[in-house]
Each structure stands twice: as C-alpha cells, then as structure tokens.
Amino acid sequence: MTVLVIGATGKTGSAVVDALTARGVKAAAATRTPFLTPHGQPARPRDGVRPVRFDWADRATWAPALEGAEGLYIVGPYAHPTGEQLVGELLAEAGSGVRRVALLSVIGADRLPPEVMMADWERDVRSSGAEWTILRPNWFIQNFGNAFAATLRDKGLLELPAGDGALSFVDTRDIADVAAAALAEDGHAGQVYDITGPQSFTYAEALKILGDAAGRDLTYRAISHEQAAANLRAAGARERSITWQRGLYDLILDGADAPVTDVVERVAGHPARSLAQYAAENAALWRDDEA
Ligand SMILES: NC(=O)c1ccc[n+]([C@@H]2O[C@H](COP(=O)([O-])OP(=O)(O)OC[C@H]3O[C@@H](n4cnc5c(N)ncnc54)[C@H](OP(=O)(O)O)[C@@H]3O)[C@@H](O)[C@H]2O)c1
Incomplete structure (x- = not known):
C-alpha cells in the first residue's frame, strides 16, 4: 500500500511519513517543493518515501x-481562500483508487465557526465512499517549538x-x-478520534514545565x-x-479542550507522550543565550 501524505513536511505530515515507513508502508510525500526541506536545503532520499509535488492551488498537480x-492523509488547505471546497474536490478526483482516508481535523470541530472549514472537510470525507477516519487532535505540543518558540526564547x-x-x-x-494505524490497519473505518495527551495543563502550567526544562x-x-485580534491584525x-x-x-475557555482520552494508547498501542518529555527533548529552543 502507498499512502499519499499531504503536508508531508508539516508538523503532523512529517511524523506521519515517519510512522508509515516504520510500519513498512510506502509514503508519497506531497508538498509544493518536494525535493527541498522546509529550510530550502536539498532533501535526502529515504527508502520507502517518494517525494511528489502537490499544490492545493494547482489542480494540474493533483492527478x-x-x-x-x-491511502490518503489530508492536511486540508486551511490558508486557501476557497479551501472549504477543495477536500471534496480532491476526493472526487481520487475516485475509487483511494480506499482509505485519514483527515486531520481538530478537537471540538463541530462547535467551531464555519471559517475553520473542518466541518466541510469532515462532511466530504464521510461521503467520499472511501473507508474514512477523522482525527480530531487537541492543540499540538509542538506549537511550543514552532509558532510560539520565538516569543518564548526572546x-x-x-x-x-x-x-x-x-x-x-x-x-x-x-x-x-x-493516523498510520488508521491507514494501515483494519478496524478504524467510520471512527472519529479525539486525540489528546496524557494530562491537561493551563498555559501557565505548561510554561512552568518548559521553563523548568530550559x-x-x-x-x-x-x-x-x-487584544489578540489586534495583535493578529498587526501581524497581517x-x-x-x-x-x-x-x-x-x-x-478552551469553555473547558472543552481539557478532557483526556485513551485514543493514543488504544489505537497506537503505546502511552501518549507527555509535555515533560517534549520539554526535556527540546529545552534548548527556549533558552535565551544572551541572558
Ligand atoms: N497547531 C495546532 O495546535 C493544531 C491542533 C489541531 C489541529 N490543527 C490543524 O492542523 C492543520 C495544520 O497541520 P500541520 O500543523 O501538520 O501543518 P503545517 O505544519 O502547517 O504544515 C503545512 C504543510 O502543508 C504544506 N503546504 C502548505 N501550503 C500548501 C499548498 N498550497 N498545497 C500543498 N501543500 C501545502 C507545507 O509544505 P510546503 O509549504 O512545502 O508546500 C507543509 O508540508 C490545520 O488545519 C490546523 O487547523 C492544528
């Protein structure tokens, strides 16, 4: 089986490529610049991974x-101006060739405003005719080493x-x-998985853990x-x-993101990784070397 992984250099897609290859499943790793790393360096060839060009905005790349x-792992076109339609259109283009689909959604997807587009994508995946699994993760631990890293360090x-x-x-x-289990194994069709870590923290508690590590x-x-809207506007x-x-x-304010589920243990077969583990592995990211 070959799985087309959309967003293959992103926070989840890169890990999905790793998880599939660890299971001996071939991955077609799709990005707009398939032979380059996210830092613009030539990507090293990997066994079982075929780089392919895919751009949500360029239909000539889809077929x-x-x-x-x-199999298909979908990180949807969340930055595309007409992104709500594109997942359904890609699934139509895939036809019956793709028999399993895992969609990256988000926890609480059915309570979010339509601008998030997840409800459209979930609906189109459910009606695709493929064996589908919807992944609804909570906020990523990796945001602390990515979107939030610069402000924390500086x-x-x-x-x-x-x-x-x-x-x-x-x-x-x-x-x-x-995701890799859902794509490679039987028994996950029609499931909606709320994927969480092993413990809940406020942002203040989470930063205490990262700060202790750093x-x-x-x-x-x-x-x-x-204030948040003004900050975002100022950033464009x-x-x-x-x-x-x-x-x-x-x-978050409603408490909807606090529950802990056993999905990782049940589906992936190992305990969910902790924030403390990530903090220990990545402590250098938040050190201020000037201090
Ligand atoms: N961050 C969170 O805490 C969180 C929590 C739950 C759910 N989510 C959801 O996760 C999704 C983001 O997933 P992620 O963090 O794994 O992705 P990501 O790290 O934002 O990476 C985006 C990936 O998509 C590729 N890409 C960007 N524009 C593209 C285009 N026009 N066509 C094709 N590929 C394109 C990028 O590669 P190239 O630029 O090289 O093409 C990259 O591989 C969002 O929908 C978000 O709502 C996020």
Missing part, C-alpha cells in the same frame, strides 16, 4: 500526486486569550501514530479576544483567520 495511492512571554483554561496538549508524533522563567499572560492576519482563532480559544 500525478494521486497516481498509485491507495521575551520569555506568551500572550494568548486562553484565560486559565486547561488543555490536554498532544504530541504530533502520537497523532501520526494514530532553566528560566517563562510567563503566560492571559489577554482579551480584542486575515479577518477569517482571526475569527477561527477566536473560535478555538472559546473552546
């Missing part, structure tokens, strides 16, 4: 990328409109292990939705993105 794929500060809501942050490697204080400051974010981010933070 060649789908060639020979029986200012020791993270400002978010998350109040003191708790989240069961999840490691993207565990999301990938669940040997410095890292501070969380709760801000209002209005579009109104649609500001609306869907507000929806995501409302879920």
Whole structure:
C-alpha cells in the first residue's frame, strides 16, 4: 500500500511519513517543493518515501500526486481562500483508487465557526465512499517549538486569550501514530478520534514545565479576544483567520479542550507522550543565550 501524505513536511505530515515507513508502508510525500526541506536545503532520499509535488492551488498537480495511492492523509488547505471546497474536490478526483482516508481535523470541530472549514472537510470525507477516519487532535505540543518558540526564547512571554483554561496538549508524533494505524490497519473505518495527551495543563502550567526544562522563567499572560485580534491584525492576519482563532480559544475557555482520552494508547498501542518529555527533548529552543 502507498499512502499519499499531504503536508508531508508539516508538523503532523512529517511524523506521519515517519510512522508509515516504520510500519513498512510506502509514503508519497506531497508538498509544493518536494525535493527541498522546509529550510530550502536539498532533501535526502529515504527508502520507502517518494517525494511528489502537490499544490492545493494547482489542480494540474493533483492527478500525478494521486497516481498509485491507495491511502490518503489530508492536511486540508486551511490558508486557501476557497479551501472549504477543495477536500471534496480532491476526493472526487481520487475516485475509487483511494480506499482509505485519514483527515486531520481538530478537537471540538463541530462547535467551531464555519471559517475553520473542518466541518466541510469532515462532511466530504464521510461521503467520499472511501473507508474514512477523522482525527480530531487537541492543540499540538509542538506549537511550543514552532509558532510560539520565538516569543518564548526572546521575551520569555506568551500572550494568548486562553484565560486559565486547561488543555490536554498532544504530541504530533502520537497523532501520526494514530493516523498510520488508521491507514494501515483494519478496524478504524467510520471512527472519529479525539486525540489528546496524557494530562491537561493551563498555559501557565505548561510554561512552568518548559521553563523548568530550559532553566528560566517563562510567563503566560492571559489577554482579551480584542487584544489578540489586534495583535493578529498587526501581524497581517486575515479577518477569517482571526475569527477561527477566536473560535478555538472559546473552546478552551469553555473547558472543552481539557478532557483526556485513551485514543493514543488504544489505537497506537503505546502511552501518549507527555509535555515533560517534549520539554526535556527540546529545552534548548527556549533558552535565551544572551541572558
Ligand atoms: N497547531 C495546532 O495546535 C493544531 C491542533 C489541531 C489541529 N490543527 C490543524 O492542523 C492543520 C495544520 O497541520 P500541520 O500543523 O501538520 O501543518 P503545517 O505544519 O502547517 O504544515 C503545512 C504543510 O502543508 C504544506 N503546504 C502548505 N501550503 C500548501 C499548498 N498550497 N498545497 C500543498 N501543500 C501545502 C507545507 O509544505 P510546503 O509549504 O512545502 O508546500 C507543509 O508540508 C490545520 O488545519 C490546523 O487547523 C492544528
């Protein structure tokens, strides 16, 4: 079986490629620049991984990328202006050749504003005719080493409109292990998996864990939705993105992101990785070398 992995250099897609190859499943690793790393360096060839060009915005790339794929891991076109339609259109293009699909969605997807597009993608995956599995992970632990890394390193500060809501942050490697199981094994068709880490933390508690690992204080400051929107606008974010981010933070404030599930253990067959483990592995990311 070959699985076409969309977003193959992203936070989940890169881990999905690793998890599939660890199981001996071939991956077609799809990005817009398939022979380069995310840092623009030539990518090293890997056994069992075929780089393919795929661009949500360029339909000429779709059929060649789908060639020979029986499985499909979808990171949807969340930044595309008409992204809500594209997952359904890709599935129509795939036809009956693709027999299994795993869609990356998000925890609480059915309570989010339509700008998030997940409800459209989930609906189209359910009606695709393929064996589908919907993955609804909580906030990624890897955000701390990615979107939030620079402000934590440079200012020791993270400002978010998350109040003191708790989240069961999840490691993207565990999301990938669940995705690989859903694509490679029988028994996951028609399942909607809420994927979480092993424990819930507020952002203040999470930063205490990262700060202890890095040997410095890292501070969380709760801000209002209005302040968050102003910060996003100043950084050039579009109104649609500001609306869907507000929806995501409302879920945290409502307590909807706090529950812990056993999906990783049950589906991937190992305990979910902890925030403390990630912090120990990546402590250098939050050290301020100037200090
Ligand atoms: N962050 C969280 O805490 C969280 C939690 C739950 C769910 N989610 C959902 O996760 C999704 C993001 O997944 P991710 O974090 O794994 O992805 P990501 O790290 O944002 O990576 C995006 C990937 O998509 C590729 N890509 C970008 N634009 C593309 C295009 N036009 N056509 C084809 N490929 C393109 C990128 O490669 P190239 O640029 O090389 O093409 C890269 O491989 C979002 O839908 C988000 O809502 C996020």
